Amino acid sequence: MNYRIGQPELLKEINLSRAFDILKSARILSRPVLAHQTGLSRATSAVLMEDLLRAGVAKHVGLGDSTGGRPPALLEFNPDAAYALGARMVDHRWGIVITNLDGRVVQRLDIPILNHTPEAAVAALHEGVKTITATVEQARILPAIGLGTPGLVDMEAGVIKTAVDVNWFEVPIRAMVEEQLGLRTFVANRGKVGALAEYWHGAARNLRDIIYISIGTGIAAGIVHEGKLFMGANSSAGELGHVTILPDGPICRCGNRGCLQQLISEPAIADRARARLREGGDTILWTMVGTYPERVTAEMVFQAAEQGDLLAGEIVVEVARYLGIAIANLVNLFNPELIVLGGPLGQIGQVLLEPLLEEVRRRAMAYPLSVVKIVTSDMGPDAGAIGAAVLVLQRASELIFADK
Amino acid sequence: MNYRIGQPELLKEINLSRAFDILKSARILSRPVLAHQTGLSRATSAVLMEDLLRAGVAKHVGLGDSTGGRPPALLEFNPDAAYALGARMVDHRWGIVITNLDGRVVQRLDIPILNHTPEAAVAALHEGVKTITATVEQARILPAIGLGTPGLVDMEAGVIKTAVDVNWFEVPIRAMVEEQLGLRTFVANRGKVGALAEYWHGAARNLRDIIYISIGTGIAAGIVHEGKLFMGANSSAGELGHVTILPDGPICRCGNRGCLQQLISEPAIADRARARLREGGDTILWTMVGTYPERVTAEMVFQAAEQGDLLAGEIVVEVARYLGIAIANLVNLFNPELIVLGGPLGQIGQVLLEPLLEEVRRRAMAYPLSVVKIVTSDMGPDAGAIGAAVLVLQRASELIFADK
DNA sequence: GTTGCTTGTTAAATTTGTTGACAAAGCACA
């Protein structure tokens, strides 16, 4: 290993990374165009392109039209030059994907975690990664993995500080995974990887300031600001679930009152429906739960509301109202270009959107409101794992050109 | 003029800028320490230090202690090596300051603007700058000026989009000032320069993620993220005054209900005190207003509370409670290192701080709460103009080493 | 005083990128 800090060497790395990004977004490029876009000379552009060609990231695809002189050789971006690994943990399972450089899923795998310990989770991940990587050309896989985990994560240290739903505290997940799998490991919590997935190739593609809200058993926001994850001082920015909506509302595990999570998470919605059922409400939810109100789920409530059920509709409107307050606050504070609703409820919650938008329009300030769009995610169930893979894709050029 | 892009040349500029920042924050430094902090070799560190010495930014101040070998030469940061110009427009006046590299005010000037046109404002600024720069050594003044202006500003373009209180729209202020004064010009919203002032040399010095909250007739937050102003998609991030605290609270001009501004701004506090007085409350506020409850001000309420007045104390606790909710939400969402309370009430509100902290501790999540400090501003009335000067100071090294 | 260690400085080597020259490859027009 060479310990030279090597500032001139850094330049090459920076320029290669820029060339990579430019090629990736342009898709097809000539050497002179690359020179123009990077601001470098033709000679250097040619050198950079040679590295891109050697790595397989660029491929010759013939000649372009002449503009009165020698026609330029055209180079095309090859998104399948390398693959990225991403894994997302949810409900004691790992969803693992291999994506190409565009974030398109090449291979997927879902495996259970045998018990609730971090060790079992890492062992399962190890097994899963071995299985999934056996299905594709090994050499293409970048030697790194991105993880989307529950709880609060210190991304710098790669440590899960607290994950209440699995009862983990101070788990040095990066060290564990790096040791067992021998892969550079990047960790982020679920809200943040969701935001990355949207930013990379979902609804927020090509935008620079977006907020992704994941609504499920918990509620988390991932904030992308100027193209980068907004981390905060210790990686815990975006804890939307514990924002106070009702100062005197129901008490929350976190000690606060009236947290958003206590009002509109899946369990909270189910609880509310359950209470209404026990009061003997007249609703088609009965046809879904039989005579057992305790079987009601948030998903059922949304389905019933979509079918025009009044009682379920009332609950959905109430949810929309609370979520609308939270989103209006986000609009006023962060002034984003786009807010994406994702997670289990975000995707089935179409019936939620109309009353939600109404509430946001009522509460947010006109000027920031004028630039923001609010949409539901159109990414499938792989979104989380893809977002985790994006943690690797963000460093793709670095990893591709690291050793040579 | 030389048009070479010169990548290797850029390295020197980057390293000089880093060396400058390191010296500025360390205050006293040896060459080996600089080498260690930059990650560069001792040889390069010496070269950089030579440039710093030549520019007058560093000065020899003797030798350090030997650690078993030759004692290192110590170099001290000289904050008076260069001066920055900042101007803030308020109430048809310019407050202009010259600061040193630490943002300490060297000279101040306050001049009126003759009429309400942008042209008159620029002319007055021109006059003021000529006057104030005549009082100090001309060569030290960096050829640039920072402006804090009213309204919404497009910082990239240097254009004031809309400034309702002076009735300006689409004013290309940067172009106007650059043409007339021949100084590079940086423009920012008046509300956000306060955050910059704190970030640069107030309570938030050396921190990277801070939020400045100005509490006065209105309430605004300025957010500094990774050392840069958080602008948002159209420069309106940080509208804390219109965040919803009480979903069913009093109606606000903006159309929303329960905005923070309706609960704890100066007029809101005065209103609340007035109502209590009219109810015939027993309070020493009567000694301040005589028999005229309408004369009560927020400042009086705080003074009375500080003197132990129960009624005023109740109002302050209520204010603390609402503000605490807002701040706890900021902590959960932005995960800052520091929150500074400024503006008229921020500075006299010491009595507010204790119940405020209590409320924040009750409501914010433990992990982000563990890194955040909440303090009151200790900057004086020049804060706005200093913040404007910071727009220049942020580019100080670039300006100092530009031509040579 | 000698030995050992750290600091300061210098020269040679290394890396990266630019410049300028020139061949290659096409277009345009006679």
Added chain:
DNA sequence: TGTGCTTTGTCAACAAATTTAACAAGCAAC
């Protein structure tokens, strides 16, 4: 078809910034 013009691709010489290695300077400890 041939000539002039333009753009592209490449190579050698040069420039900028940094590192490495070597050595002198300066102090501590024995």
